[in-house]
Amino acid sequence: MIQIDPRSSTPIYEQIIHKLKELCFKGVLKPGDKLPSVREMSAMIITNPNTVSKAYKELERQGIIETLRGRGTFVSESARKTIDEGKIDMIKEQLKPLIIDAFYAGVDFEQIKQWIEEIKEEIGSETNARN
Amino acid sequence: MIQIDPRSSTPIYEQIIHKLKELCFKGVLKPGDKLPSVREMSAMIITNPNTVSKAYKELERQGIIETLRGRGTFVSESARKTIDEGKIDMIKEQLKPLIIDAFYAGVDFEQIKQWIEEIKEEIGSETNARN
Amino acid sequence: MIQIDPRSSTPIYEQIIHKLKELCFKGVLKPGDKLPSVREMSAMIITNPNTVSKAYKELERQGIIETLRGRGTFVSESARKTIDEGKIDMIKEQLKPLIIDAFYAGVDFEQIKQWIEEIKEEIGSETNARN
Amino acid sequence: MIQIDPRSSTPIYEQIIHKLKELCFKGVLKPGDKLPSVREMSAMIITNPNTVSKAYKELERQGIIETLRGRGTFVSESARKTIDEGKIDMIKEQLKPLIIDAFYAGVDFEQIKQWIEEIKEEIGSETNARN
DNA sequence: GTGGTCTAGACCACG
DNA sequence: GTGGTCTAGACCACC
Structure with a gap:
């Protein structure tokens, strides 16, 4: 699904953020889609779950994704376009x-x-x- | 001469590099111009001399500036345009x-x-x- | 009857508790009134029955509601005002x-x-x- | 300086946030004051540095404190009073x-x-x- | 099953 | 010295 370069100087969690944002923006990930769980994703890209978690939290803070308690993490219905x-x-x-x-x-x-x-x-x- | 933001998340030495490159590119700093010494510069922008030194070294590595031992640091005659x-x-x-x-x-x-x-x-x- | 926000950071079972307490306090739910069964409620607010059950149990523990085996769950006659x-x-x-x-x-x-x-x-x- | 209750149900990092916010608001910590380093604080309240770090980052995100690269963490000059x-x-x-x-x-x-x-x-x- | 919190310890970039 | 990132693993609350 996504590719991470552990040798890159940009932190892994940022790479995850960039890649997921890109996928959301392209429309590959559509609003309402479920993201891989923290554990699944960490297994896929071979990192620690904490690193994935950090990325997910930042994406949530930015309104790109949202987590439903105990159910998982999903692409937000509409990314708010706050003109900041x-x-x-x-x-x-x-x-x-x-x-x-x-x-x-x-x-x-x-x-x-x-x-x-x-x-x-x-x-x-x-x-x-x-x- | 140049403005640094110590609160920024981009490292100070990178900010120095960016600013000096910009000045060189704009032509404010012309080939042959003398740059402030590491000490002068570090006093101007209130940082550790090591930080300025690191910036100068990187700029030299990129061929933007040159140090002439005992005479100071100068803007290079021609920025090499290596198509890298x-x-x-x-x-x-x-x-x-x-x-x-x-x-x-x-x-x-x-x-x-x-x-x-x-x-x-x-x-x-x-x-x-x-x- | 009650509205739950699955996106909120406050747990769903706590939201249920808050809402029901509020209704009891406002007098919308009066002592002796029957609450929806766990299944009905979980269908209404689209959650796991366990979640509703947990909320009901906590409300019962607090003396706000009572379960009469086989008959259902009811608002308690008088909310005890334990000065705790x-x-x-x-x-x-x-x-x-x-x-x-x-x-x-x-x-x-x-x-x-x-x-x-x-x-x-x-x-x-x-x-x-x-x- | 601050007291933490490791048994409390509110996370340690939130307790740190609350306490520091309170101190800033009371004026015990004044704008420009240096906070204990992450390591110092973690030693003081006997937690993991990561936990303190998490609290500091959230406080920075809220504009209460700011970190100066390599120098430490300081109380912000003026907490922005965004009417959000x-x-x-x-x-x-x-x-x-x-x-x-x-x-x-x-x-x-x-x-x-x-x-x-x-x-x-x-x-x-x-x-x-x-x- | 999910994410959230925390620990213990490591390495690194920065000043 | 500072904070930033990451790992390995644990426990917990929630659904």
Whole structure:
């Protein structure tokens, strides 16, 4: 289901968050779908259950998923689209050095825009339906 | 000269790297310009000298700056534009979750492209000359 | 009859207890009234019968309701008003962090007192008769 | 500094949160004060560092405290008083069953109001200065 | 079965 | 020194 790289410098729990968010956003995971239990997921990606739990809790805090007591964890019916200015600024702040790095690696503006396009394609057709 | 946020979750040494790279890229810092010494810089931004030193070392490794023993640290004559595929993949990898987060924060594709445009504007006129 | 939120962090059985206590206190449920059977209730609020059973048992332990074997569950004739010091301390203990949280959420003392007033209103006219 | 009851049903990390919030609110801990390090605190209250860490992170998420990388954890300069409607509703939701329980334990409205008064006294004089 | 809490201990990045 | 991450395993409440 999802792939984790234990050697990556980005923490495992963040990788899980990223991957699941992506799947939710793409529509592979639809609202109401049940996620693997903490134990199942930890077995699948060969990590400690605590690590998965941490990821799930953060995703819940962000409103992407929700847990029903004793029943499991599910994709939320509708991800709230709070237009959070602070969050947006934070993202822009992270975006800038990334783009500058890209330039130093020999990428130009047009190519970057094309990357965005690629990501759009990859996320794809489901997106329109969802929003 | 540069502003650091000690509360940020991004390490201080990385913030220094980002800021200096940005200044170099914008052309505020031109090839041959002398950077403040590690001590001066650490006094300016109120951090441990080791932190500044770490940032300088990394910038040197990336070819952005050079240290001339006994004379100081200078902006390199020409930032080498190594087209490093690995680096590019890494950047793309970091870009994706950022963009997905942006969507969840209520930003759409067009706005993101506009951000890129804004960053381009901000970096400004020197850019064309350099590329 | 009663509404349960399966997403809430407070356990379902506790929610049932709270709601039924509230109804008893308001006078909607009067002494001698028959409660839905465990099965009926669990069907109504879509939970596991065990969960309802647990709530009923706890309410019985507190003297709010009584089960007459083979006949069903009923609201007790008179809720005993055991002045339980331990219980009171426990409640005060729980009250304090709640009020501090309220302050941090921007509520002041007067508003909190008004909340109490509101709850009093909501519980309403029957109360005087019962006390 | 703070007292924890390992037998209590409320999790240790929540007890830490409550106590520290209380101290901050009372003004015992002032903005800028350094908190004991995770290790120190865990030694003081005899728990695992992870448990303290969890409490600190939640307090940071709530804006009560902040961590400066590699330097430690400090009381925030000014606790943001976001008037969060959702939070307020949640508190009211938790308040109601508590008050009903109080009634069943033989406490009346006036006494509850007096409790609030007591808590106000206890939190005391610093409060006015802070707000 | 589910997730939530906690312990004991380890390693690492950061300043 | 600081906090952040992770593991291995345990116990518990809830459904």
